[in-house]
Amino acid sequence: MKYKERYFIGEMSKLCNISKKALRYYDQINLIPSQRHDYNNYRYYTRESLLSVPVIKYYKQMGFTLEEMKEFIEGSAQHVFKSIQHSFRSKIRELEKEQERIRRKYVSVKDWYELVREAEMVIDNNINEVSIKYIESSDLLFQDQLFELDLQWSIINLEFTQHVEDMNNEITGPVIINFSSRKNRVEGEDQKIKMLQKTVIPCSEEYKYEFGGDMMVSCYHLGDHKNINKTYLKMERWAANNGYLLGEESFERYVTDYWTTNNSAKFVTEVLIKCSRHGDPET
Known part of the structure; x- marks a missing residue:
């Protein structure tokens, strides 16, 4: 597939299988920021925005919050890798507890x-x-x-x-x-x-x-x-x-x-x- 440099929100929604409502919210919290045309102020997304979608979906698959995703992607913490490791360790402990709860129910x-x-x-x-x-x-x-x-x-x-x-x-x-x-x-x-x-x-x-x-x-x-x-x-x-x-x-x-x-x-x-x-x- 040949990718363009700019995508309108409808194209972005269809291509990434994300609702327009979700895209607007991600834009609002600056997780997947959009750009604006100078002459008509229409919202559009760049190829860089497009590439951030699979990363966000993967973090979502692991159960991280939008705030955590944003922190990971921006890398704004002073000690980036230590911060990510801490978050992942916490998630592992959380998932282990959930796994045990599910095991008990299953048995x-x-x-x-x-x-x-x-x-x-x-x-x-x-x-x-x-x-x-x-x-x-x-x-x-x-x-x-x-x-x-x-x-x-x-x-x-x-x-x-x-x-x-x-x-x-x-x-x-x-x-x-x-x-x-x-x-x-x-x-x-x-x-x-x-x-x-x-x-x-x-x-x-x-x-x-x-x-x-x-x-x-x-x-x-x-x-x-x-x-x-x-x-x-x-x-x-x-x-x-x-x-x-x-x-x-x-x-x-x-x-x-x-x-x-x-x-x-x-x-x-x-x-x-x-x-x-x-x-x-x-x-």
Whole structure:
């Protein structure tokens, strides 16, 4: 393309893909200054003005303000390069913080999306048979509490929420409750529990619980939690028929629950119990 020496604002706007309004403002703050014809006072831009546009667009891409761009281009600071380096370091720190905020959001959204997909698959295929599987080890945040038979209150847990906020952390993935006594869970009695959930920032050792790293008997419970004891009894029968000993405690992993929907017919809960073969060391 052959370039001219002078461009009227309409030509400049079209050539550089910048609105006339923006060009007028850039002219006003002397970022892309225009010239005036002596005889008609029409605004025009020189080839030098044209070449400043890609530079400004690049600074804009990096997130710098118009004032910062102007300072860079003019080079008016006493120590130009030190000033530019300082601005770039500040921008890097700013972008690192923004990157971390986006990472946290991404992890939370992706984990919830995967839970909804899992629940849909379980419900659509009516997956509620007992199986045995290895659960990969993961470090979860925990808090000891007392379970008083109000599962909704435990799952959407104000005390645990405060616990997370006190550590300046955020949670993601399914709520998991560790019941100290599966017998009491089946019989509907109060008991000690551990609230468990993954955090988006690694938590300190004192608040960390290692979940998994074991073979576990697993069964999805579909629908309302009120009759979840039937799933426990089914798992106990399966273990007895297949030569497995079940541990005293249990874990309930809430795939979809009150966090997702108030329709209890769409609740999906995975019950997990540590197990061992008859003759193996006790679980």
